[in-house]
Amino acid sequence: MRSRISRHLRNVPGAPPAADRALDEGLTTAPGVGEPALPPPELNGRDYAIFLLRLAAEIEHGLMVQYLFTAYSLGGPTVPEGRQADVRAWQETILGIAKEEMAHFVTVENLLTALSGPLNFNREEFPHDTVLYPFGFKLQPASLGSLAAYICAESPAEWGVPEEQEIKERAEVGTGAPVNRVGNLYAELIRILRDPTLVPSSAFDAGSVAFQASWDEWGRGYREGARGREAMSSLPQLPAPELLIIEVGSRAAALDAIEQVGEQGEGLEPGTENESHFQRFLAIYRGMKELGDGTGVRPLATNPTTDLEGPDVGPAEDPNTTTPIVNEEANLWAHLFNVRYRKLLVNLSHAFELSDDPGDRAALGPRGTLIHRTFSEMYNLRAIAGQIVVLPIDGAQPDGPLAGPPFQIPHTLMLPPDESGRWRLHRDILDAADTMIDRLRSEGSAGGRDYLAALAQMDAIERDQLELLIAGSSRTPAGSGAPTP
Amino acid sequence: MIRELRILPPLAIARFGAAATPMDNYDAVVDPEQPLGYRALRPAETLVVDTDSGEITRTFVPGRLSFTEDGQVRPVAPFVEVWALTDAGQLEPLTTAMLEAEQATASDVRWQVQVANHKAARRTGDADDRIAADTREFADHARHALDGTCANFWPGKRIPFGHVQYIKPTAAHPEIRLRFTPGAGHVYGASRTRPAAGRPADPNLTDVVYDGRRGGWLGHVDGAGGPALTVPAGIYRGDVDGRSVGYLDDGCDGLVRVRLAIAGRVLSAYGRVGAGPPAYAPDALPIRSVADELEQALFGPTVQASEATLERVEEIVRRALESVRLMNTPAMNRVGDSMAGHDARRPRPGRRPEPIMAPSLVDDIALENLHQSLLAALRSDTAPWFGDVLRDPEEIGDLSDRGRRKMPAMMRGADGGHLTLTRRQIDLIRTLVRGPVFPEDDGAA
Numbered sequence: 001m002r003s004r005i006s007r008h009l010r011n012v013p014g015a016p017p018a019a020d021r022a023l024d025e026g027l028t029t030a031p032g033v034g035e036p037a038l039p040p041p042e043l044n045g046r047d048y049a050i051f052l053l054r055l056a057a058e059i060e061h062g063l064m065v066q067y068l069f070t071a072y073s074l075g076g077p078t079v080p081e082g083r084q085a086d087v088r089a090w091q092e093t094i095l096g097i098a099k100e101e102m103a104h105f106v107t108v109e110n111l112l113t114a115l116s117g118p119l120n121f122n123r124e125e126f127p128h129d130t131v132l133y134p135f136g137f138k139l140q141p142a143s144l145g146s147l148a149a150y151i152c153a154e155s156p157a158e159w160g161v162p163e164e165q166e167i168k169e170r171a172e173v174g175t176g177a178p179v180n181r182v183g184n185l186y187a188e189l190i191r192i193l194r195d196p197t198l199v200p201s202s203a204f205d206a207g208s209v210a211f212q213a214s215w216d217e218w219g220r221g222y223r224e225g226a227r228g229r230e231a232m233s234s235l236p237q238l239p240a241p242e243l244l245i246i247e248v249g250s251r252a253a254a255l256d257a258i259e260q261v262g263e264q265g266e267g268l269e270p271g272t273e274n275e276s277h278f279q280r281f282l283a284i285y286r287g288m289k290e291l292g293d294g295t296g297v298r299p300l301a302t303n304p305t306t307d308l309e310g311p312d313v314g315p316a317e318d319p320n321t322t323t324p325i326v327n328e329e330a331n332l333w334a335h336l337f338n339v340r341y342r343k344l345l346v347n348l349s350h351a352f353e354l355s356d357d358p359g360d361r362a363a364l365g366p367r368g369t370l371i372h373r374t375f376s377e378m379y380n381l382r383a384i385a386g387q388i389v390v391l392p393i394d395g396a397q398p399d400g401p402l403a404g405p406p407f408q409i410p411h412t413l414m415l416p417p418d419e420s421g422r423w424r425l426h427r428d429i430l431d432a433a434d435t436m437i438d439r440l441r442s443e444g445s446a447g448g449r450d451y452l453a454a455l456a457q458m459d460a461i462e463r464d465q466l467e468l469l470i471a472g473s474s475r476t477p478a479g480s481g482a483p484t485p
Numbered sequence: 486m487i488r489e490l491r492i493l494p495p496l497a498i499a500r501f502g503a504a505a506t507p508m509d510n511y512d513a514v515v516d517p518e519q520p521l522g523y524r525a526l527r528p529a530e531t532l533v534v535d536t537d538s539g540e541i542t543r544t545f546v547p548g549r550l551s552f553t554e555d556g557q558v559r560p561v562a563p564f565v566e567v568w569a570l571t572d573a574g575q576l577e578p579l580t581t582a583m584l585e586a587e588q589a590t591a592s593d594v595r596w597q598v599q600v601a602n603h604k605a606a607r608r609t610g611d612a613d614d615r616i617a618a619d620t621r622e623f624a625d626h627a628r629h630a631l632d633g634t635c636a637n638f639w640p641g642k643r644i645p646f647g648h649v650q651y652i653k654p655t656a657a658h659p660e661i662r663l664r665f666t667p668g669a670g671h672v673y674g675a676s677r678t679r680p681a682a683g684r685p686a687d688p689n690l691t692d693v694v695y696d697g698r699r700g701g702w703l704g705h706v707d708g709a710g711g712p713a714l715t716v717p718a719g720i721y722r723g724d725v726d727g728r729s730v731g732y733l734d735d736g737c738d739g740l741v742r743v744r745l746a747i748a749g750r751v752l753s754a755y756g757r758v759g760a761g762p763p764a765y766a767p768d769a770l771p772i773r774s775v776a777d778e779l780e781q782a783l784f785g786p787t788v789q790a791s792e793a794t795l796e797r798v799e800e801i802v803r804r805a806l807e808s809v810r811l812m813n814t815p816a817m818n819r820v821g822d823s824m825a826g827h828d829a830r831r832p833r834p835g836r837r838p839e840p841i842m843a844p845s846l847v848d849d850i851a852l853e854n855l856h857q858s859l860l861a862a863l864r865s866d867t868a869p870w871f872g873d874v875l876r877d878p879e880e881i882g883d884l885s886d887r888g889r890r891k892m893p894a895m896m897r898g899a900d901g902g903h904l905t906l907t908r909r910q911i912d913l914i915r916t917l918v919r920g921p922v923f924p925e926d927d928g929a930a
Contacts, residue, residue: 217843233877233915234918235918368846372846373854382862383861385923386923451862454857454861454864458854465854
């Protein structure tokens with residue numbers, strides 16, 4: 001556990017000393033109405049809110065990645081005849097939840113921007129830090145155990161469903177500890193942000209909206225904030241994802257954003273069946289229980305990693321260690337996956353550094369390009385994952401576990417302070433990608449060759465554009481840089 | 486034995502050009518090493534016709550393609566072929582040998598071509614504004630001019646729609662063909678006084694042909710409402726008050742008929758020809774074309790599962806890329822003479838004048854790159870995922886932000902609403918979206 005984080009959680013008023021229970025139990029014992037809500041020692045109210053929001057960003061990021069991994073594991077040759085549509089629907093449902101988590105992640109960054117706080121695009125990876133997460137970060141295929149953990153993480157305080165005990169027990173077996181509710185963190189945030197003595201109104205920077213992500217730019221045709229039911233056009237039996245990308249310029253907007261995000265996770269209101277993440281995961285859990293645990297799932301290894309000799313490497317059958325991808329071709333694809341994942345995060349964080357100036361809406365800048373490229377990398381991650389999940393993790397064991405997308409966090413996600421440096425970073429990442437693409441084209445099998453040729457051309461086009469941006473940008477921080485704290 | 490005749494292709498589209506030599510043949514193909522780039526134009530076998538004899542004198546594959554000759558655009562002059570449905574149920578090219586077997590010769594094949602330009606008549610409602618050409622029946626191999634005449638033209642005036650020529654079969658090329666060479670792509674004018682000899686003063690015009698005293702085309706204004714109006718109306722050259730300046734062009738379309746009398750029977754067939762502007766982006770195809778409409782009309786609005794292939798989806802996305810590559814997206818997103826402006830001007834329901842997309846997103850290069858990345862990802866053989874961003878035909882009037890941002894975006898359909906793909910194209914994409922995400926999923930246990 002990171003002591004720089006945990007010591008503040010330990011000191012939450014009323015929190016028990018056990019660090020790994022602090023988030024769950026400590027935050028739920030918050031002061032009642034009329035009772036002063038004190039931030040932990042060393043922090044004031046605004047700083048504490050920023051602290052919690054940075055945790056929320058990590059959690060949303062982590063959940064999104066884990067859900068994507070689980071979704072990618074669904075399908076394959078073990079799906080029983082006649083049940084393909086069911087399994088495909090589960091997969092699309094989890095992919096939809098992951099998209100909504102992405103929107104939560106972006107909205108939390110908006111909240112940080114509104115409070116003039118440092119943004120956080122990072123997250124923990126294995127080994128995990130249980131106090132910060134609802135459960136230990138683990139990339140694992142779909143199973144009753146992994147679904148149980150997701151249900152618990154997204155659960156409301158009162159479940160009201162008959163399988164509650166069974167699911168909690170199954171989740172604890174899989175994670176090694178009771179699963180914390182994400183909702184607790186948002187409840188604490190609401191408690192802090194609601195109180196003007198802790199966070200004054202002046203802490204909310206209305207002008208920062210120009211730097212924030214908006215549904216107009218990031219919504220991509222998905223539903224905007226209004227809750228309601230709408231079917232997907234392609235899979236009409238499923239509700240379409242609803243992306244909550246909420247701009248925040250005031251206390252009221254901040255509280256509304258947090259309430260909406262929290263409700264989408266755990267929603268138990270009448271009529272929200274199949275709408276909250278809790279309800280949707282529960283439906284899949286019930287479906288898989290009926291079909292048979294692990295049926296219709298590719299046998300992806302748990303916590304696959306490109307690192308063959310890392311400190312956390314353990315036997316493939318141990319779900320609490322990482323599994324090295326020793327198959328050389330799969331390892332190359334996994335490296336390429338990590339590079340594109342980094343590129344996605346750098347595009348996203350860079351977009352937040354550039355404003356959408358409402359006073360000059362006709363001006364075209366690189367912000368829109370970065371947003372498009374963020375989506376382009378989502379497409380690439382999906383494409384590369386498709387190559388990885390068909391390859392055995394160990395070439396010597398063709399019938400053994402399959403590799404999976406590793407989602408390894410880069411060594412840093414901090415951006416250089418000036419635009420020139422930022423564009424150079426983009427170019428560096430392309431260099432790394434090109435190396436992997438070249439090796440796959442020369443050393444790999446036939447799989448994915450058409451894609452690699454297209455990706456190489458795409459990167460060459462982007463490189464030409466980057467050279468122009470590098471040549472045209474100065475080394476001094478850009479005028480449209482980060483919002484003034 | 487020949488049972489029936491067909492003309493293939495049943496629809497041939499020529500493209501204007503004033504050069505003497507028609508355009509050489511070529512294919513537009515995707516370069517596997519540059520899959521995101523422009524289609525490569527690959528020269529293909531070209532037939533050379535001797536204009537005097539009407540015979541094909543040689544075939545060749547050009548070393549390089551040139552779209553102009555002596556500064557003039559080379560016309561695209563399609564061939565139409567007569568095919569025979571035989572007693573064996575086979576459809577095969579009609580040849581001189583097949584005619585001989587029926588005790589007939591190439592001279593027994595008789596053609597008639599009728600083309601017209603009804604653009605002015607379509608608006609004025611005056612049948613005397615129709616411009617039409619008719620070759621009458623012929624069986625020789627000379628060029629037959631398609632001279633467009635009109636009751637409201639000045640005496641002796643005409644609009645040349647090009648010409649047709651029955652290709653004389655030879656031993657090397659025994660097939661029965663006709664070639665349609667379109668007009669030059671010129672603009673013709675109207676006047677209320679008898680036009681003087683020589684080149685008209687208006688530099689746009691080749692000749693002044695229309696008598697503005699006899700017909701109403703010169704000065705015509707589309708009336709308000711009515712079923713005859715196009716949406717939007719007024720799509721003709723007008724003066725500052727919207728009155729037609731009387732321009733006409735040599736675009737046309739019509740029928741090619743063939744007739745063959747054998748053994749006491751008369752067999753016949755017809756096909757369609759049309760002429761339009763040159764393809765100034767020959768390495769690009771539109772996102773929705775006449776071919777898509779015909780395919781939907783022939784095969785219906787849904788596809789069979791076996792027809793839903795990634796290659797076909799990739800072709801649609803490639804055409805989307807090729808369309809967006811030709812668009813000035815920042816301008817098209819602004820409220821003006823664009824769909825953004827059109828939405829605001831609609832009488833009902835109308836909406837506040839606003840750009841369609843977030844302005845930060847419509848940089849043309851960035852959008853081109855986004856579509857290229859779509860294309861790249863599809864080449865991984867993973868299923869498409871973008872079924873929900875497609876605009877359904879029922880949504881062309883959805884002027885909400887979300888409705889206006891569906892794909893294809895910022896483009897107008899023939900009915901004045903936002904463009905959609907055909908139902909068949911949409912169904913093709915969504916069929917694959919519903920299927921397995923990753924390629925090896927055969928689904929069966």
